[in-house]
Amino acid sequence: MWALLLQWYRRRFSDPQAIALLIILVAAFGILFFFSGLLAPLLVAMVLAYLLEWPTVRLERMGCSRTVATALVLTVFAGILLLMVLVVAPVAWQQGINLTRDMPNMLNKLYHFAAGLPRRFPALVDAGIIDIIVENLRSRLTGLGDSVVKYSLASLVGLLTLAIYLILVPLMVFFLLKDKQHFLNAVRRVLPRNRGLAGQVWSEMNQQITNYIRGKVLEMVVVGVATWIGFAVLGLNYALLLAVLVGFSVLIPYIGAMVVTVPVICVGLFQWGAGGDFWTMLVVYLIIQALDGNLLVPVLFSEAVNLHPLVIILSVVIFGGLWGFWGVFFAIPLATLVKAVVHAWPDTLLLDDE
Known part of the structure; x- marks a missing residue:
């Protein structure tokens, strides 16, 4: 042993x-x-x-x-x-x-x-x-x-x-x-x-963190504005408040979208009931979420989407538990850092074989 x-x-x-x-x-x-x-x-x-x-x-x-x-x-x-x-x-x-x-x-x-x-x-x-x-x-x-x-x-x-x-x-x-x-x-x-390996990891992560912060802010703005326009056109009550919540929900991958959907559905049901206006609003909201997840996120976070969804969720839970809001905000870059360190870590056995 x-x-x-x-x-x-x-x-x-x-x-x-x-x-x-x-x-x-x-x-x-x-x-x-x-x-x-x-x-x-x-x-x-x-x-x-x-x-x-x-x-x-x-x-x-x-x-x-x-x-x-x-x-x-x-x-x-x-x-x-x-x-x-x-x-x-x-x-x-x-x-x-x-x-x-x-x-x-x-x-x-x-x-x-x-x-x-x-x-x-x-x-x-x-x-x-x-x-x-x-x-x-x-x-x-x-x-x-x-x-x-x-x-x-x-x-x-x-x-x-x-x-x-x-x-x-x-x-x-x-x-x-x-x-x-x-x-x-x-x-x-x-x-x-002797920080050549650390410099290599830092150079990769520095660029990824830069792109992540810019992309996350841009995603919040685009999703929030699109949601507000959709809700305002349909005449939904509290459209701006719900749009702000939807915009901030992108900070927490997957979990945020599921949580913020609850107040959106509740407000729609209270205002219109289970009628045609409610289903129209729900379809518009789901279309915005689908475009965010399948078009906007892959464009803004081309490197981050290579992580498995389970890895992202676990990263949110673990790093959020350690550092609260900042752990949630940087969950994807931190998960990418762990991945980069694991891949860059030297293995003398492999080096000897080469």
Whole structure:
């Protein structure tokens, strides 16, 4: 047994570059695992820096200095965010309040619909079970309302933290973009010298992370806008709020689409019942989801779609459990990193055969 373990160790860890890669990965994992809360502003800034690197480089190639290009890109990006906050956020917030107020009516309508099921299908549905389910839903909705109030009061405490982030994050993004090469050189001086294998993995992952962040933001915008247009044309209530939810649902592959479908169906049934308008809305929604999954995602994430769906779901569960939102957001790049490391890891037995 020990001989087999020793043979495996010599095959996999006799290369100094493999040891350097292992040290870098363990150190990065430890830092993110133990200090993810403290590093949250830096993570946000790094994501935004990856997102804004492309227009910054284009302006730099047009003759602008790195500082001027960074300032221009950040100004335009801040203007877009401010426009969204002033235009989209108030409407979505008001629709969310209206939806909360309509929940009791939706529950009553659901109860009247469910109460008729035992008469229509006496052999399949028991009236007592329907009453238990509805009462359970009512109690949960009541508890949900109390939780929202408590969360709103608790969130007031976090306003100071949010204000600090609103100052720190833009400054971090500015310096990460402006002094990108300086920071990369500083990191290289800290890393081990035998890092050829780590550099190979990093070069591949750096490009994939860049494409992933840009593609994910573009996918959110395209899916959200397409959903809003479809729902608005059909006259669905809370169209903007539901479109925002659908747009954010693409952050969680597969799971997000299934979860956000529930409120879409519930709102459609409450507004129209199981009539022709509801089925038209559902068909439009499913068409948007199908185009996203079969056309938009393969175009934007040509490398990521090579991962098996089960691998993606497991990555969301595992990395989401480790790092919360950021684990979910970077689940696909992290899974791709694991795949790249496994493929690039040296095997002395194979090298000797060659």
